[in-house]
Amino acid sequence: DADVTQTPRNRITKTGKRIMLECSQTKGHDRMYWYRQDPGLGLQLIYYSFDVKDINKGEISDGYSVSRQAQAKFSLSLESAIPNQTALYFCATSEGTVNQPQHFGDGTRLSIL
Amino acid sequence: RKEVEQDPGPFNVPEGATVAFNCTYSNSASQSFFWYRQDCRKEPKLLMSVYSSGNEDGRFTAQLNRASQYISLLIRDSKLSDSATYLCAVNPYTDKLIFGTGTRLQVFP
Numbered sequence: 001d002a003d004v005t006q007t008p009r010n011r012i013t014k015t016g017k018r019i020m021l022e023c024s025q026t027k028g029h030d031r032m033y034w035y036r037q038d039p040g041l042g043l044q045l046i047y048y049s050f051d052v053k054d055i056n057k058g059e060i061s062d063g064y065s066v067s068r069q070a071q072a073k074f075s076l077s078l079e080s081a082i083p084n085q086t087a088l089y090f091c092a093t094s095e096g097t098v099n100q101p102q103h104f105g106d107g108t109r110l111s112i113l
Numbered sequence: 114r115k116e117v118e119q120d121p122g123p124f125n126v127p128e129g130a131t132v133a134f135n136c137t138y139s140n141s142a143s144q145s146f147f148w149y150r151q152d153c154r155k156e157p158k159l160l161m162s163v164y165s166s167g168n169e170d171g172r173f174t175a176q177l178n179r180a181s182q183y184i185s186l187l188i189r190d191s192k193l194s195d196s197a198t199y200l201c202a203v204n205p206y207t208d209k210l211i212f213g214t215g216t217r218l219q220v221f222p
Contacts, residue, residue, distance in 0.1 A: 033209070040121075040214070042200070042212045042213060042214040042215065043157070043200075043212040045209060048208070048209060050208070056208070058209075088154065090156055099144055099145035101145075101159045101162060101202070101210075102202075102210055103159065104156040105156060106155070106156050107154075107155070107156050109154070
């Protein structure tokens, strides 16, 4: 089983719908991250969390919200989806110390029509 | 100037060739550095960390040049299966990584 699991893997939906992407991990890591990746572009950080009570905005948080339900779960919501949020979304985790790498989930391919 | 920059490529090399990529970073206070491999539309996978003294893992060698603020990845004896996009990641702060946009490698027979 994957250490970092994202659901759903693929989603097609319509403009204006509310969407939730879920991420769960069995690595026991404190830190969790949400990124989006667009073709030809790098990974852009949306939100990150260092523990259940700590949520931080990344570089492109507008239009997104998150919830850290437990150490192992970090959800990303699009309250009212728009077509330019069509992208590949990744969840990642890392240990709670500096200088540690991040480990990624399989990704969610999201298309908004 | 971007915080982390990579040549997008593609680098097209024959099997068995040696190829190297660089990744430059702008924040001289950066403390940790990593190389990731990403296959088309898949998740980035950690390839190796980059240590100050340089480090090697099989056919892969990573180097850090603090004076010129870049890291490098050398791949020897390239295999077809090495074809992928290689992302560098730099930690210029204590709380997050900044990723490059990746260098695409295509190894041909």
